[in-house]
Amino acid sequence: MVDYDAIVIGAGNAGLTAAATLQRAGARTLLVERHNVPGGCATSFRRGRFEFEVALHQLSGVGEEGQAFSLRGLFHQLGIADRLELVREDDLYRAAVPGRYDVTLPASWDGAADALEEAFPGNRARVERFFRLLKEVVAGYNAVLRGRPARRIKPEVFRQGLRPFKDVLDEHFDDERIRSALGAYWHYLGQPPSRVTFQDLAQILVMYIGFKPWHIRGGSQALSSAILGAFLDAGGEVRFNTTVERVLTEGGRAVGVRTDDGTEATATDIVSNASLPLTYAMLDPADVPAAARRDLGSRRVGVSAFVLHMGLDATPRELGFTAATSFLAADTDDDRTFASMRTLEGARGICATAYDVHPIGFAPSGASHVSLLTLQYADAWDAVRPADYARAKFAYAETVLDLAESVTPGIRDAIEEVDVATPLTLTRYLGHPGGAIYGYDQDATEGPLFRDASRTHVPGLHTAGAWTGVGGFQPTLEAGARLALRLLHARAA
Numbered sequence: 444m445v446d447y448d449a450i451v452i453g454a455g456n457a458g459l460t461a462a463a464t465l466q467r468a469g470a471r472t473l474l475v476e477r478h479n480v481p482g483g484c485a486t487s488f489r490r491g492r493f494e495f496e497v498a499l500h501q502l503s504g505v506g507e508e509g510q511a512f513s514l515r516g517l518f519h520q521l522g523i524a525d526r527l528e529l530v531r532e533d534d535l536y537r538a539a540v541p542g543r544y545d546v547t548l549p550a551s552w553d554g555a556a557d558a559l560e561e562a563f564p565g566n567r568a569r570v571e572r573f574f575r576l577l578k579e580v581v582a583g584y585n586a587v588l589r590g591r592p593a594r595r596i597k598p599e600v601f602r603q604g605l606r607p608f609k610d611v612l613d614e615h616f617d618d619e620r621i622r623s624a625l626g627a628y629w630h631y632l633g634q635p636p637s638r639v640t641f642q643d644l645a646q647i648l649v650m651y652i653g654f655k656p657w658h659i660r661g662g663s664q665a666l667s668s669a670i671l672g673a674f675l676d677a678g679g680e681v682r683f684n685t686t687v688e689r690v691l692t693e694g695g696r697a698v699g700v701r702t703d704d705g706t707e708a709t710a711t712d713i714v715s716n717a718s719l720p721l722t723y724a725m726l727d728p729a730d731v732p733a734a735a736r737r738d739l740g741s742r743r744v745g746v747s748a749f750v751l752h753m754g755l756d757a758t759p760r761e762l763g764f765t766a767a768t769s770f771l772a773a774d775t776d777d778d779r780t781f782a783s784m785r786t787l788e789g790a791r792g793i794c795a796t797a798y799d800v801h802p803i804g805f806a807p808s809g810a811s812h813v814s815l816l817t818l819q820y821a822d823a824w825d826a827v828r829p830a831d832y833a834r835a836k837f838a839y840a841e842t843v844l845d846l847a848e849s850v851t852p853g854i855r856d857a858i859e860e861v862d863v864a865t866p867l868t869l870t871r872y873l874g875h876p877g878g879a880i881y882g883y884d885q886d887a888t889e890g891p892l893f894r895d896a897s898r899t900h901v902p903g904l905h906t907a908g909a910w911t912g913v914g915g916f917q918p919t920l921e922a923g924a925r926l927a928l929r930l931l932h933a934r935a936a
């Protein structure tokens with residue numbers, strides 16, 4: 444007799460949706476989380492008069508009531524739709540390279556085309572052709588994932604979809620500024636347009652333009668707490684401040700866990716929301732199959748981030764933030780910016796999120812919460828001597844602020860509270876190798892067309908989260924629920 448039907452290790456997005464889906468379907472589930480709050484990356488923290496959002500910039504996959512996309516459906520399925528106040532953003536983003544261009548794209552196909560035509564006259568026909576291709580490739584790709592036979596999909600979908608995004612941009616546009624503006628979402632994948640497939644960035648653009656970018660009043664912590672609430676309401680059991688140290692096995696099958704207080708619990712299914720390397724490290728080394736070692740060895744730990752969380756004594760309008768999300772770059776050379784993410788030479792591209800353009804309740808009236816994020820691999824930070832760390836951190840922060848100042852002059856002077864997170868901070872908090880925020884490098888081979896990493900090489904042990912395919916909010920929230928449904932179906936069969 445097992446103690447639980449399922450044990451879920453980690454209360455990040457995927458752990459939470461897996462646990463809540465299982466428990467609400469009647470599977471007795473134990474959720475174990477190292478920290479004292481649910482959410483993993485999906486959390487926030489207090490500084491002075493401000494609450495600082497850790498990770499959520501723009502939530503995708505929601506859609507309007509009446510034109511809902513998958514996440515809105517998931518919120519209903521989990522019984523939390525009424526507990527969340529979703530906040531819609533009007534703009535996709537502002538993209539700017541100081542001295543070269545500055546354009547704000549509304550979150551609509553026509554609005555974005557108009558804005559691009561105004562900023563880069565003479566490109567309307569190309570933009571419309573490009574937008575048509577985005578929609579066509581995404582529709583084809585999604586049809587394949589839903590099981591439509593490849594022979595019934597236009598060959599163009601595969602021909603264009605698997606090419607680098609940059610090649611397709613180059614083919615459509617002569618002006619490098621419009622290419623730079625249209626590729627700005629590469630920061631959400633951590634790989635520049637030359638290294639991501641057309642379909643991967645197309646998915647993001649189609650999702651945000653077609654179904655709008657969203658936020659949540661109370662930030663990502665409100666979402667994490669709501670999902671935990673749904674889990675507890677259904678009778679689920681959670682242990683916070685508890686780390687799973689060992690996944691127990693019998694005859695090569697995962698059968699339970701041992702936590703850091705020495706307690707053991709057994710279950711039919713073990714779901715890990717921890718990183719893949721740490722999940723395998725929880726097994727007795729003798730139980731890690733050679734195929735798992737090969738799999739781990741073939742993948743590259745992804746990018747982390749350097750973030751300035753700021754409480755500013757000024758409104759977004761006073762600071763010059765016209766859109767909630769701004770991508771600011773030193774120039775249009777995305778490959779050089781990507782290369783700089785392994786060095787401390789200084790920020791060349793940042794994502795500035797002004798959370799009070801569409802307020803989520805994190806700053807008092809007359810003030811605002813802004814985060815400035817630049818992607819960084821942990822390598823360069825690992826090499827900094829402890830004695831030099833504080834200096835390196837503040838020197839790098841100055842370069843981030845310099846870039847921000849070029850489009851929002853005066854932002855430095857408005858700082859009332861600031862907290863700086865480096866890849867080392869994120870490694871410590873998340874416990875992930877390299878402080879990686881999206882799991883492994885998000886190249887084509889990590890996509891669902893090529894890899895289903897939720898099936899581990901150990902029976903009874905399953906994984907869900909950023910390290911199991913695609914990182915980010917929508918993919919991880921969906922992945923946990925999807926895995927839970929698969930386990931429930933297997934149980935029912």
Ligand SMILES: Cc1cc2nc3c(=O)[nH]c(=O)nc-3n(C[C@H](O)[C@H](O)[C@H](O)COP(=O)(O)OP(=O)(O)OC[C@H]3O[C@@H](n4cnc5c(N)ncnc54)[C@H](O)[C@@H]3O)c2cc1C
Pocket residue numbers: 452453454455456457458475476477478481482483484485497498499500501631685686687688716717718721748750816869873874880881882907908909910914915916917919920
């Ligand atoms: C600074 C930052 C900015 C980001 N920006 C964006 C963005 O703009 N858009 C976007 O979509 N995504 C963004 N992300 C990424 C996104 O937040 C993550 O990909 C996603 O939240 C990861 O969810 P997850 O399910 O993989 O779990 P995680 O959030 O990684 O959580 C895993 C959980 O498991 C727990 N755990 C691990 N090991 C154990 C153990 N042994 N025992 C018990 N508990 C354990 C951890 O404590 C943690 O709570 C950002 C992330 C960060 C950090």
